[in-house]
Amino acid sequence: MIAFFQDALAQATASNIGLGIGAGLAAGLAAVGAGMGIGKIGGSAGEGIARQPEAAGDIKGNALILAAFVEGVALFAAVIGLLLANK
Amino acid sequence: MLAKRFLITVWLCLVAAAVLPAQEGAHGEGGGAPESHATEQGQAGQHGGEGHEGQGHAEHGHHGPSRTMEMTASDIFKWQFDHSVTYPIGFLETDADGHQHEGWLTLYNVQPWQWTCLALMLVVFLPVVGSFKKGQVGWLTRVMRGFCLWVRDEMVYSVMGKEEGRKFAPLFMFMFFFIVFMNVIGLIPSAGHSFPLAIYTATGTPYVTGALAVITLLLMLGCGIKKNGAVGFFKGLVPHGLPWPLIPIMFLIEVVSLLVKPFALTIRLFANMLAGHLVIASAIGLIFLFARLQEGAATSYLTALPCFGMAVFIYIIEAFITLLQAYIFTFLSINFVYQSIHQDH
Numbered sequence: 001m002i003a004f005f006q007d008a009l010a011q012a013t014a015s016n017i018g019l020g021i022g023a024g025l026a027a028g029l030a031a032v033g034a035g036m037g038i039g040k041i042g043g044s045a046g047e048g049i050a051r052q053p054e055a056a057g058d059i060k061g062n063a064l065i066l067a068a069f070v071e072g073v074a075l076f077a078a079v080i081g082l083l084l085a086n087k
Numbered sequence: 088m089l090a091k092r093f094l095i096t097v098w099l100c101l102v103a104a105a106v107l108p109a110q111e112g113a114h115g116e117g118g119g120a121p122e123s124h125a126t127e128q129g130q131a132g133q134h135g136g137e138g139h140e141g142q143g144h145a146e147h148g149h150h151g152p153s154r155t156m157e158m159t160a161s162d163i164f165k166w167q168f169d170h171s172v173t174y175p176i177g178f179l180e181t182d183a184d185g186h187q188h189e190g191w192l193t194l195y196n197v198q199p200w201q202w203t204c205l206a207l208m209l210v211v212f213l214p215v216v217g218s219f220k221k222g223q224v225g226w227l228t229r230v231m232r233g234f235c236l237w238v239r240d241e242m243v244y245s246v247m248g249k250e251e252g253r254k255f256a257p258l259f260m261f262m263f264f265f266i267v268f269m270n271v272i273g274l275i276p277s278a279g280h281s282f283p284l285a286i287y288t289a290t291g292t293p294y295v296t297g298a299l300a301v302i303t304l305l306l307m308l309g310c311g312i313k314k315n316g317a318v319g320f321f322k323g324l325v326p327h328g329l330p331w332p333l334i335p336i337m338f339l340i341e342v343v344s345l346l347v348k349p350f351a352l353t354i355r356l357f358a359n360m361l362a363g364h365l366v367i368a369s370a371i372g373l374i375f376l377f378a379r380l381q382e383g384a385a386t387s388y389l390t391a392l393p394c395f396g397m398a399v400f401i402y403i404i405e406a407f408i409t410l411l412q413a414y415i416f417t418f419l420s421i422n423f424v425y426q427s428i429h430q431d432h
Contacts, residue, residue: 068415072351075358082361 030077270409
């Protein structure tokens with residue numbers, strides 16, 4: 001039983017399958033975090049615009065900028081994923 | 088409405104022109120794809136056998152088997168992703184052994200498209216400059232005048248104010264339009280994998296965006312030091328009223344954050360542009376993957392439809408993102424420069 005798993009592990013390390021799994025996890029978890037972050041920004045922006053429609057322009061601009069910050073962090077992870085996957 | 092339909096039709100024709108030659112290859116009829124591969128392999132051979140540095144690039148354009156039916160899944164996607172890979176196109180250095188390798192002056196496929204953008208900007212914006220002397224202007228000039236005004240008033244003046252913004256407006260206007268042109272030129276669907284045919288998104292490389300971010304960093308340092316003095320600038324990085332043991336730690340953190348800001352600018356723009364293009368390439372690659380899985384049966388036309396729809400959908404999002412990212416890059420640069428001039432805000 002243990003030998004079977006050891007064989008599988010050896011094969012996996014030989015074919016660098018861990019890199020692919022790591023890249024997938026990096027992209028997926030980053031997407032989860034960015035989704036939560038952008039969701040919060042979008043929700044608050046929508047609420048703010050509903051309460052104060054006259055401030056819609058300002059809120060939209062700020063929301064875009066804030067979303068860019070969140071997205072930037074997620075894209076760091078995406079770049080790392082790309083680097084791993086191309087290794 | 089009519090104009091919109093016309094534009095969509097033109098775009099679809101362009102995509103068809105880009106996709107069709109490769110698809111002919113997929114159905115084993117020869118045509119465009121083998122030809123482009125022949126030139127590719129010629130190109131690869133041209134700077135093949137380079138030093139260890141050139142090895143990775145020598146692989147560019149070498150897609151293994153040239154027909155979709157003989158490709159593996161990873162071949163298919165690599166073949167699509169090659170559009171987003173930089174490779175040298177000239178001015179390689181020759182070392183003592185006769186090997187060619189990349190040097191300081193090597194020309195990559197990135198630079199010609201930057202020059203193209205600069206030339207396009209000259210063509211578009213010289214009439215804008217001239218329009219202040221002449222009374223009559225064309226429609227494009229009027230649109231671009233509006234754009235310039237928008238960049239100046241909504242981006243530069245709204246952050247910096249009119250007095251200070253006046254000095255910075257031309258620079259940030261140039262930055263915005265340069266990024267916009269480079270992003271948008273990458274959206275043009277192009278056929279072929281080699282240099283003159285394949286249009287390259289220059290902002291899809293960390294080098295170009297990094298250089299633009301270095302301009303921002305130098306502006307932050309230069310203008311901050313000019314306004315506050317060299318000592319005052321670095322003193323001003325640390326917030327007032329801290330207990331003294333915290334000051335060295337805070338200073339370190341603030342210096343790091345000063346350097347991370349342009350780095351984040353670099354990665355944000357580069358990753359957004361590259362990721363968008365890779366997603367489109369993946370959607371197009373799925374067409375060939377499904378054709379491969381069905382061994383070129385006629386039903387692969389059917390499975391190609393949703394993939395094509397997805398590619399168009401992502402393309403539309405991408406068209407929005409190109410403008411948004413240029414806006415974000417410029418707006419954040421303006422904010423960073425302003426913050427380093429007025430440090431207590």
